[in-house]
Amino acid sequence: MSLFPARAVVDLSAIRDNARTLGDLAPTAQVMAVVKADAYGHGLVPVARAAVQGGATWLGVAQLGEALALREAGITARVLTWLYAPGAPLTDAVAADVDLSVAAPWALQEVAASARVTGRTARVHLKLDTGLGRNGLTPADLPEVLDAALRMEAEGVLRVVGLWSHLAFADEPGHPTLHRQAEALRAAAADAEARGARLEVRHIAASASTLTDPDLHLDLVRPGIALYGLTPVPQLGGPERFGLRPAMTVEAELATVKRVPAGHGVSYGHHYVTDRETTLGVVPLGYADGVPRHASGTDGAPGAPLGVHGRRLAIAGRVCMDQVVVDLGPDATESAGDVVELFGTGADGGPTAQDWAEACGTISYEIVTRLGARVPRVHVDPEAPGGTGGER
Known part of the structure; x- marks a missing residue:
């Protein structure tokens, strides 16, 4: 592992x-x-x-x-x-x-x-x-x-x-x-x-x-x-229009989950401040791993989307070198170790690389290719006998 x-x-x-x-x-x-x-x-x-x-x-x-x-x-x-x-x-x-x-x-x-x-x-x-x-x-x-x-x-x-x-x-x-x-x-x-x-x-x-x-x-x-499985012409439709399906899902385990009061600043420069008592989660991926700083949530605007247990949330505050923060909400039940999806297939409304591209003002090509080398690639093959997977 x-x-x-x-x-x-x-x-x-x-x-x-x-x-x-x-x-x-x-x-x-x-x-x-x-x-x-x-x-x-x-x-x-x-x-x-x-x-x-x-x-x-x-x-x-x-x-x-x-x-x-x-x-x-x-x-x-x-x-x-x-x-x-x-x-x-x-x-x-x-x-x-x-x-x-x-x-x-x-x-x-x-x-x-x-x-x-x-x-x-x-x-x-x-x-x-x-x-x-x-x-x-x-x-x-x-x-x-x-x-x-x-x-x-x-x-x-x-x-x-x-x-x-x-x-x-x-x-x-x-x-x-x-x-x-x-x-x-x-x-x-x-x-x-x-x-x-x-x-x-x-x-x-x-x-x-x-x-x-x-x-x-x-x-x-x-x-x-x-x-x-990503579309080069998003103006004409998503990958499903052409019979394609995204191959990559990027996910991370929450490193920290904690309760904070209203008015609490989040990440460098406090560009995000909580408007009520809430729960914050730390996602251990940052710009050293290829997460664009343009994915930050600043000045009241949400950052790039995150999928958490079927909910669509967003990066809160600035993207840091090794981590980002997500406001899990006042009724959050998540704990450290729970999985957050940055982007994936888009099934069930989850975020996609195209969603990230639009949030960051770029193209999906950049989102997937800039993923850092220290993030393990786990290759799975559900169609192979018994399925296969591995890390590199």
Whole structure:
């Protein structure tokens, strides 16, 4: 049993089911489960395995270390990694059969050098900046880089297997730039194939487009937040609208429960003052664990929501480094050790990551990915024989 009085419970059956649902929503495309950032805070390796069990044939990660960790865990699905700087250990990635994105001319040269060292043909996806203005080759640079890559392909050094891009307004379905960017990618792919490229995949759709726009699915979709049962387009509806269910529940055990009089200040700066005799509870999670300070309840406004024995309460006062306070009310029956839910599936009206995002003025992606490393992840699988679980 963990010594830490809180945990993030991750339902792997939800991950698996969400992967299946996403595959059903994009029947003409392959599915790349994006498991970067420790699987959006859910746990890299267990989530990757569940996603593959759910039908994902690719895994996507930002960092080389994440890709190598998947291979070290024995996961054999295709893996793409895309964010590295000059001097990165690309030799290790090529040796581990990890697909590499090339987003700049220097990157092609370093991938080729690593392939020559290993004696293995590197698999390359050329990243095109179609309008996001972030990582990627400019349209002006692409022809020269592609021609160089095809010369290397003729030598057996590498293979250009993919051409891809990111959407600038991905979370705004119907935005006019979406199809302009996709058309730019299609045109670049057609030109690449005319020059001799044998592309396996063209891809531009992340979660939002996977859920809302089949015309953007192309050969491969890259769902991230949707894999975890959270909606990238809350303006269109919650996860249930798309057949998804949240996989993570964050809960903590009350560390202290005590009675206080009316007029009692709570937490730093006394931004919350009790208006009657009441019971306060201390929840042992704070900003060191990823609870945003913007979740504080200050100046009379409630903080982010908390679920306590079927009641929906809120953080009272400022979020501290290791703890927050909840006003349990004058008739509270809770005691130390009772469980408080920060966010979860939303069943029976409990708080969700989206509720937290709205309370903090951010997005659900940030709420789950910022969860601190000292919070144990407990992976459960209700669909496995006897169920499974464990901490990391």
